[in-house]
Amino acid sequence: MDSPDGGTHGHILAMVVRVCAVTAITYYSAKWMLGALDPNSKMRKKAKQVAEQQLRKLNSSAAQKFRTRDFNEHEVVIASHLVTPEDIDVSWADIAGLDGVIQELRETVVLPVRHRELFRRSQLWRAPKGVLLHGPPGCGKTLIAKAIAKDAGMRFINLDVAVLTDKWYGESQKLATAVFTLAQKIQPCIIFIDEIESFLRMRGSGDHEATAMMKTQFMLQWDGLMSSANVCVLVLGATNRPQDLDKAILRRMPAQFHIGVPHDSQRQAILRLILQSEQLNPSVNLKELARLTPGFSGSDLRELCRHASMYRMRLFMRENLNMGEGASEGEFQWDFASKDQSLQDSQQLEIHMDDLLKSLTVMKVSKFQAHNAFVEKDLELD
Numbered sequence: 371m372d373s374p375d376g377g378t379h380g381h382i383l384a385m386v387v388r389v390c391a392v393t394a395i396t397y398y399s400a401k402w403m404l405g406a407l408d409p410n411s412k413m414r415k416k417a418k419q420v421a422e423q424q425l426r427k428l429n430s431s432a433a434q435k436f437r438t439r440d441f442n443e444h445e446v447v448i449a450s451h452l453v454t455p456e457d458i459d460v461s462w463a464d465i466a467g468l469d470g471v472i473q474e475l476r477e478t479v480v481l482p483v484r485h486r487e488l489f490r491r492s493q494l495w496r497a498p499k500g501v502l503l504h505g506p507p508g509c510g511k512t513l514i515a516k517a518i519a520k521d522a523g524m525r526f527i528n529l530d531v532a533v534l535t536d537k538w539y540g541e542s543q544k545l546a547t548a549v550f551t552l553a554q555k556i557q558p559c560i561i562f563i564d565e566i567e568s569f570l571r572m573r574g575s576g577d578h579e580a581t582a583m584m585k586t587q588f589m590l591q592w593d594g595l596m597s598s599a600n601v602c603v604l605v606l607g608a609t610n611r612p613q614d615l616d617k618a619i620l621r622r623m624p625a626q627f628h629i630g631v632p633h634d635s636q637r638q639a640i641l642r643l644i645l646q647s648e649q650l651n652p653s654v655n656l657k658e659l660a661r662l663t664p665g666f667s668g669s670d671l672r673e674l675c676r677h678a679s680m681y682r683m684r685l686f687m688r689e690n691l692n693m694g695e696g697a698s699e700g701e702f703q704w705d706f707a708s709k710d711q712s713l714q715d716s717q718q719l720e721i722h723m724d725d726l727l728k729s730l731t732v733m734k735v736s737k738f739q740a741h742n743a744f745v746e747k748d749l750e751l752d
């Protein structure tokens with residue numbers, strides 16, 4: 371028979387177990403619900419994974435080893451936008467026609483970073499903490515930003531402004547701070563802000579209160595950077611609309627470079643670079659093509675060559691694979707093994723001057739139509 375004492379103890383024990391179980395279930399349910407309700411939790415998880423991957427890459431090449439726990443949760447979100455110099459796929463050799471600007475940028479920014487010890491001897495020699503690249507779209511600003519980071523061996527934070535405008539009040543300010551604290555931890559580092567005018571345009575009454583506070587925080591952090599002599603962090607901005615930038619921002623970017631629409635000989639150099647590994651027919655005259663393309667950006671020239679090359683490829687397919695009307699894909703497979711010829715060697719794939727001229731006509735028409743649509747839209751708005 372059980373003693374009355376034994377029964378009471380049993381009851382108490384069962385009660386304690388029940389209370390513990392209910393507490394544990396409540397705790398984990400609440401945690402799960404909070405996680406499910408927080409729209410940022412998934413983003414943070416993903417950011418953490420990417421950041422860990424990036425830090426591993428950083429560790430494989432750097433003497434200093436970084437661990438995820440060295441960074442707070444906001445720095446981890448920013449670290450997911452980190453690019454190591456080894457991963458940057460652009461070097462100066464990929465940029466044509468901009469030798470003068472490149473020379474100046476190398477002397478102003480790259481050398482003081484690469485030879486920090488030497489350049490520390492004078493305050494006046496140090497690399498600027500803010501550099502602005504301005505000019506029309508498609509003329510090489512992003513290419514230049516990446517090539518600077520690669521040449522100077524700097525880590526590159528490609529700042530996605532959308533990440534900073536987090537809708538949870540207060541987070542934006544913490545993320546703005548994290549951009550700078552992370553950059554300092556992993557220096558030498560470039561904070562690259564493309565279309566900087568859309569982020570830091572004239573601060574005005576139109577700004578939401580949280581956005582205005584985030585911008586103020588960003589500026590405060592930037593000021594802190596300017597006053598720390600031994601910190602090797604550079605804010606590099608790119609814009610098509612420098613006139614929209616606040617004067618206070620322009621002051622923080624003392625080094626400014628205009629990357630304009632390429633002129634005749636620059637276009638020729640860009641065309642040569644784009645077509646350097648393509649098969650060209652002797653009819654191709656790059657000087658003439660450059661003469662015929664005033665107002666074209668580097669990006670337009672690339673598109674022009676792509677169209678011409680695709681046109682040639684389609685012609686080749688039609689002639690060799692007999693892909694006529696009603697042909698099904700399977701019937702006309704190109705059998706490399708049975709042909710004594712490879713695609714690479716085929717003269718039929720050579721780009722002709724005619725292909726480039728045809729492509730030019732098509733592009734001029736579509737540019738003209740786009741311009742007209744733009745003007746019509748403007749008139750409608752008036």
Ligand SMILES: Nc1ncnc2c1ncn2[C@@H]1O[C@H](COP(=O)(O)OP(=O)(O)OP(=O)(O)O)[C@@H](O)[C@H]1O
Pocket residue numbers: 464465466467468506507508509510511512513514564608609610640643667668669670672
């Ligand atoms: N000087 C150049 N030399 C070689 N390629 C160029 C040059 N300028 C532009 N390009 C080509 O145009 C593409 C777009 O250039 P990029 O993104 O650097 O322009 P951007 O000035 O940053 O434009 P956006 O203001 O629209 O961001 C490049 O990927 C490259 O293919």
